[in-house]
Amino acid sequence: MASVIFRSSPLTKTGTEPRLKTPGQVLSPSTCSPEPSRFNFSLGDGSAFAFVFGFPFPLALALVLAFALCTSWLLLPSQARAEAQTGAQTGAPTYAQHPAALAFVAQLAEREQLSAAQSAKLLDTLGQAHFLRSVPPLMLPAPSSTAKNWALYRSRFIEPKRIQAGVRFWRQNQATLKRAQARYGVPPEIVVGILGVETLYGEHMGRFRVLDALATLAFDFPAEHPRAAERQAYFQKELAQFLLHQMPAQRLGSYAGATGLPQFMPSSLVQWAVDFDGDGRIDLDNVKKPADAIGSVAHYFQAFGWKPGQPTHWPVQIDKDRWQQPENEDKATLLAPDILPSFSAEQMASHGVTVKLPKTGDPKDRLALVELQNGSDEPSYVAGTENFYVITRYNWSSYYAMAVIELGEAVAKAQLKKAP
Numbered sequence: 001m002a003s004v005i006f007r008s009s010p011l012t013k014t015g016t017e018p019r020l021k022t023p024g025q026v027l028s029p030s031t032c033s034p035e036p037s038r039f040n041f042s043l044g045d046g047s048a049f050a051f052v053f054g055f056p057f058p059l060a061l062a063l064v065l066a067f068a069l070c071t072s073w074l075l076l077p078s079q080a081r082a083e084a085q086t087g088a089q090t091g092a093p094t095y096a097q098h099p100a101a102l103a104f105v106a107q108l109a110e111r112e113q114l115s116a117a118q119s120a121k122l123l124d125t126l127g128q129a130h131f132l133r134s135v136p137p138l139m140l141p142a143p144s145s146t147a148k149n150w151a152l153y154r155s156r157f158i159e160p161k162r163i164q165a166g167v168r169f170w171r172q173n174q175a176t177l178k179r180a181q182a183r184y185g186v187p188p189e190i191v192v193g194i195l196g197v198e199t200l201y202g203e204h205m206g207r208f209r210v211l212d213a214l215a216t217l218a219f220d221f222p223a224e225h226p227r228a229a230e231r232q233a234y235f236q237k238e239l240a241q242f243l244l245h246q247m248p249a250q251r252l253g254s255y256a257g258a259t260g261l262p263q264f265m266p267s268s269l270v271q272w273a274v275d276f277d278g279d280g281r282i283d284l285d286n287v288k289k290p291a292d293a294i295g296s297v298a299h300y301f302q303a304f305g306w307k308p309g310q311p312t313h314w315p316v317q318i319d320k321d322r323w324q325q326p327e328n329e330d331k332a333t334l335l336a337p338d339i340l341p342s343f344s345a346e347q348m349a350s351h352g353v354t355v356k357l358p359k360t361g362d363p364k365d366r367l368a369l370v371e372l373q374n375g376s377d378e379p380s381y382v383a384g385t386e387n388f389y390v391i392t393r394y395n396w397s398s399y400y401a402m403a404v405i406e407l408g409e410a411v412a413k414a415q416l417k418k419a420p
């Protein structure tokens with residue numbers, strides 16, 4: 001994984017859950033080998049929705065479905081509702097003749113040494129991709145006047161509905177969660193935290209066609225973005241994985257192309273998804289059978305260096321008088337490496353930050369001072385461990401990581417109370 005950290009990365013969240021502008025990058029970056037697809041992918045909960053909007057259907061069927069669709073429609077965010085109006089059935093342009101798309105397939109064919117038939121298949125699939133007008137603006141940074149606010153961000157995720165859903169999920173999948181911990185070393189509260197923050201345990205897995213979203217971001221990424229070239233290259237890589245592994249054109253996901261309960265990008269699907277219930281196929285979309293999603297999240301964290309048993313962070317006490325002295329550099333020094341764990345507890349103490357390590361804490365562990373801004377109020381600080389850093393490999397934001405941790409903790413606590 002890349003070790004480059006962006007303190008103020010301007011990307012928005014890839015998931016479909018609350019669309020807060022997060023201060024960190026959000027994607028699950030990974031590179032993939034171009035092997036043939038080994039997996040069967042299934043459609044998410046929105047497949048019926050996509051079918052109705054993707055294809056002509058008899059009037060009688062339309063009438064029967066109308067009521068159900070209207071109710072679904074009202075549940076969609078306004079952005080998604082607008083998107084359906086500008087999608088395939090209203091004649092949004094496709095990428096069939098788009099010069100950059102044609103060049104992209106030609107390059108891919110050459111690099112992967114595809115046969116003429118394989119290239120034609122790729123072109124055919126990409127030709128079905130529609131430009132989504134609403135998606136590029138979602139990639140732009142929040143206005144600089146928007147203050148980051150951990151308290152607000154937290155309140156969107158650590159709330160009764162999500163905690164209750166997490167308790168239900170935990171209890172229904174206790175054995176699988178334990179098995180994932182035994183296999184990958186990742187505790188249930190982290191997996192439960194991720195799936196809760198990403199999709200509310202499968203309730204919101206996204207209603208954009210992944211193919212449309214990826215093609216739009218691969219070829220029409222907003223040029224005004226400060227890192228447009230880099231981000232566009234990232235989405236081209238994800239699109240390549242989608243095409244090379246022949247994922248279904250109707251597959252649904254977020255506006256950034258993330259899919260399933262854990263909101264994996266295509267390259268993460270290829271690299272980290274596992275068949276954890278042993279039924280011979282990988283299904284990250286099945287809310288009733290989330291074993292593959294649970295195993296895949298745990299596998300992802302193991303792959304990015306999760307250390308079994310290590311806590312994610314420690315509380316800290318700041319020597320504010322010291323920090324407020326003129327020309328004091330302590331804060332700047334500690335924040336310079338961002339969330340990359342770089343300091344021992346002793347080094348932090350020498351910069352005015354006392355890490356409240358319990359007896360089990362290893363003072364030699366590398367730590368990062370994590371600053372969470374609270375609008376115009378005082379920022380919150382914790383000392384993030386290497387496991388905190390690992391969570392940010394799922395979504396490059398310390399705010400995101402802390403929400404995952406705190407939701408997992410809240411669910412764990414509530415789950416224990418409710419246990420028979």
Ligand SMILES: [Ca+2]
Pocket residue numbers: 274275276277278279280281282283292
């Ligand atoms: Ca399976």
